[in-house]
Every structure is written in structure tokens, then in C-alpha cells.
Amino acid sequence: MAERPKTVKCLVWDLDNTLWRGILSDGDDVRVTEDVRKVIAELDRRGVLQAVCSKNDHDLAWERLERLGVAEYLVLPHIGWGPKSDSVRSIAERLNFAHATMAFVDDTPAERAEVSYHLPEVRCYDAEQVLDLLNLPEFSPDTITVDSERRRAMYQAGFRRDAERERYRGADEDFLRSLDLWMAIDGATEDELSRVEELTLRTSQMNATGVHYGDAELRRLTADPEHEVLVVTMGDRFGPHGAVGLVLLRRTAPAWHLRLLATSCRVVSFGAGSVILNWLVDRAATAGVHLTADFRRTDRNRMMEVAYRFAGFDDRPCACHDGPDVASGDAAGVERLHLVPDPRPGPTTMSLAAVDLVDGTRR
Structure with a gap:
């Protein structure tokens, strides 16, 4: 075929x-x-x-x-x-x-x-x-999402944001604070599943494995009590960025396994990947679990590897991980990275509202 x-x-x-x-x-x-x-x-x-x-x-x-x-x-x-x-x-x-x-x-x-x-x-x-x-x-994309229909408006808002950045004379962090950035991390809803699948297909530079998760697989995982399918949304005073990230996490007693992290290239300059990873590391530290993550090098995702390494992940094995180093989908070339979590401070350039993976509340 x-x-x-x-x-x-x-x-x-x-x-x-x-x-x-x-x-x-x-x-x-x-x-x-x-x-x-x-x-x-x-x-x-x-x-x-x-x-x-x-x-x-x-x-x-x-x-x-x-x-x-x-x-x-x-x-x-x-x-x-x-x-x-x-x-x-x-x-x-x-x-x-x-x-x-x-x-x-x-x-x-x-x-x-x-x-x-x-x-x-x-x-x-x-x-x-x-x-x-x-x-x-x-x-003819397989699915047309809410974000598909407003993609052009989001890019146009991005161009206005970029123009203001060029005019801004202060430090980068001060500019980011001036945007009134916000991030939300929560479980994927029925309406968001198509956008989540689209993220695994369209995102290549900020995709940790390149593994595509289809609609049926994502629905299966959302129904699995061991898994969290989390959607990251962002916005600022120029307007919403829409759904910009996906976190696919398997939680077991000894360890949490980050099977996939994918973020839109549009939010790289805001440090979105680092904010998500630091939040996840902090929650794992609170839960008292080890943290592992799948990573597969591609010709385009070098920035994602830097984000993982900067967050503290490395490829040294640890006895407290969650079993065989096997990822779903096409696992060829996938590495299992490890991290012993430590408490992390919240972001300083944006507000963050996220589901608490420890007790299930929103904080």
C-alpha cells in the first residue's frame, strides 16, 4: 500500500x-x-x-x-x-x-x-x-481540531508578539513576564484527543521519541488507571496558543515512566519544555518515586535531548526503575533515561495550573 x-x-x-x-x-x-x-x-x-x-x-x-x-x-x-x-x-x-x-x-x-x-x-x-x-x-488531514480552525489566528498573534519582542529593550525574562503567560496541564478531554494525536504527528523538533499514538491507542491509555494522558495549553495577553504539548506518563509504585513528551515549536522560546519537565520532576519527588523517560534521537529533535539533559536525565541505569526498558510502538533506537527526582521551584516567567499527580487535585 x-x-x-x-x-x-x-x-x-x-x-x-x-x-x-x-x-x-x-x-x-x-x-x-x-x-x-x-x-x-x-x-x-x-x-x-x-x-x-x-x-x-x-x-x-x-x-x-x-x-x-x-x-x-x-x-x-x-x-x-x-x-x-x-x-x-x-x-x-x-x-x-x-x-x-x-x-x-x-x-x-x-x-x-x-x-x-x-x-x-x-x-x-x-x-x-x-x-x-x-x-x-x-x-486533507485525518482530523480537524479546534486548534486547526484557529491555527492561522494563533500564528498571526505570534507574529505580533515577535514584533513586540523586537521592540522590547529589557532582559528576556522581563519580556516573558510582560506577556502575562499562563500554562495549564490537565487530563485530555474527549474534544482534545484529536489534537493530542495531531501533536504526535506534526511535532518533530520537540518530540522525544517520534512515536505516533493514534486515536484508538490514546483512548485506551486514557482508560488505563496506570496512565496519564495530559494536555498542555498556553496563552498570554495576545491570545491563546491552544494545545501546545502532550505528556504521556505511566505511573507505578516504584517509578513513573515518561513515555512521550511533545511540545509545539511555537512555544520553545517560552521555555515550555523545561517548565513541564521541572513540574513533573517536582511531582515525582513529592510522590517519592524514581523517574524514567523514553528518548529516541532523530535528525530534528536535538533541542528535546538538551531539555531532558538540562532537567537532569541521564542514561545511567538505576535498580529502582519500572521494569524492562521497552517503549510502545516502534521502539527501535529508544533509550531509557533516568532521574532521581528532587523538589523544583515553580516557573518565574508564567503562571502554572496543573493537575496534581500525587492527590489528583488541581493546584
Whole structure:
């Protein structure tokens, strides 16, 4: 059976004779057809970000996009006269997306060829394929979550947050405090399970093992009294970040086993991974248990390894762990890390509300 193509996270649109009909610089009264509007709106609902890469006068083109009522759907517009491959690369870097999750649509074969030559992993489409995009598997995620439908708004809030960071002249910690950040850690609800599964699929840089947990497996684990399936949500004064992390934990009397920690790349700069790990270590210390964690090196998750090591995990075996070093799913290359927990202070740059794994209350 053919492998399902990687889901597209961002589609980059050309404008002339692609997103709209006509050529703006030729003085055409360009317009967006109703069918294209439906494609834009549906991709947005599915959580696919959309950007612009067009050889045009920026101010004139953006004013026209606003007048046509589609500018609100578009992030990171690159409208100018440079090579389009440079623009697509810049968009991917700003979003922190792998090239294999990017797509580009243009009516000109030479422009598609230029992007393909310099960025071979980016998928390119002819403008004639626009109305078929919604039927392609790479644009059809298995599930559409609450966070999918507001992903574009969350990224736009993130760009405003980044702009304020650039203007801020104080220390980084002071800036983080100025955001009024908050984090909540709680058991996954029925509505959140699809987002939890999505996190195991979409997150690669901040995923400790790369093991995918499907909906059926997650439901089984939520019903298992030994397991905790915890969802991490965050927000600040700019708005909610949505569900940004997953903690999959097996609790037994001698030890707690962290089977998976995955966090969104969007919250790396806030130290989310360290906050979660320190909270977990502190709770394990209170419970008087040993702590183990699964980790598998990939070509993208070096930052997660640093977070584990910085929290105090190492690969020295300990007699008080919870049995054979076996992880669920595809366990090839998985290491079992160990830590003897000690009390940890709470975060200083955000407020934290979390279920207490010791007595089940919220604190």
C-alpha cells in the first residue's frame, strides 16, 4: 500500500492568474473567483497556513488583497521582485516548517521550476490544479481540531508578539513576564484527543521519541488507571496558543515512566519544555518515586535531548526503575533515561495550573 504523503502545513500562493484572475501590473481589474475563495476558506478551516509569494508592487498588491477580502487569510506576504525560491525558503524558516511540509502554486512553469530546483522538497502545483487541492490527500488531514480552525489566528498573534519582542529593550525574562503567560496541564478531554494525536504527528523538533499514538491507542491509555494522558495549553495577553504539548506518563509504585513528551515549536522560546519537565520532576519527588523517560534521537529533535539533559536525565541505569526498558510502538533506537527526582521551584516567567499527580487535585 502506498505511503500517505506528508501533510502540507503551508501553501504559498502566487497572485497573478493564480490566486486572482488577471495581471495587476498590466492594469487588469483582478478578481478572486468564488471557487478560489472556497478553497482558501476551507484550507484555513483545515489548519493549512497560507502565504503569498508574488512579483508585484507590495503596497498595491496588498491593498488589492484587502479590498478583495482575502488578506486576512494570508500570513507572511512576500511581494517583490526577488527569486521566488528565496521567498518560499524565508517563509518556511519564519514558520519553522520543514520544506517537505511546504507547497507552492503558480501559473508560470519557469517559476515552479525555479522553486523546485532550489527547494526540491517543496511540492509545486500548477494554478490549473487549484480547484482540485481540497481533494488531494496532502491537503486533507485525518482530523480537524479546534486548534486547526484557529491555527492561522494563533500564528498571526505570534507574529505580533515577535514584533513586540523586537521592540522590547529589557532582559528576556522581563519580556516573558510582560506577556502575562499562563500554562495549564490537565487530563485530555474527549474534544482534545484529536489534537493530542495531531501533536504526535506534526511535532518533530520537540518530540522525544517520534512515536505516533493514534486515536484508538490514546483512548485506551486514557482508560488505563496506570496512565496519564495530559494536555498542555498556553496563552498570554495576545491570545491563546491552544494545545501546545502532550505528556504521556505511566505511573507505578516504584517509578513513573515518561513515555512521550511533545511540545509545539511555537512555544520553545517560552521555555515550555523545561517548565513541564521541572513540574513533573517536582511531582515525582513529592510522590517519592524514581523517574524514567523514553528518548529516541532523530535528525530534528536535538533541542528535546538538551531539555531532558538540562532537567537532569541521564542514561545511567538505576535498580529502582519500572521494569524492562521497552517503549510502545516502534521502539527501535529508544533509550531509557533516568532521574532521581528532587523538589523544583515553580516557573518565574508564567503562571502554572496543573493537575496534581500525587492527590489528583488541581493546584
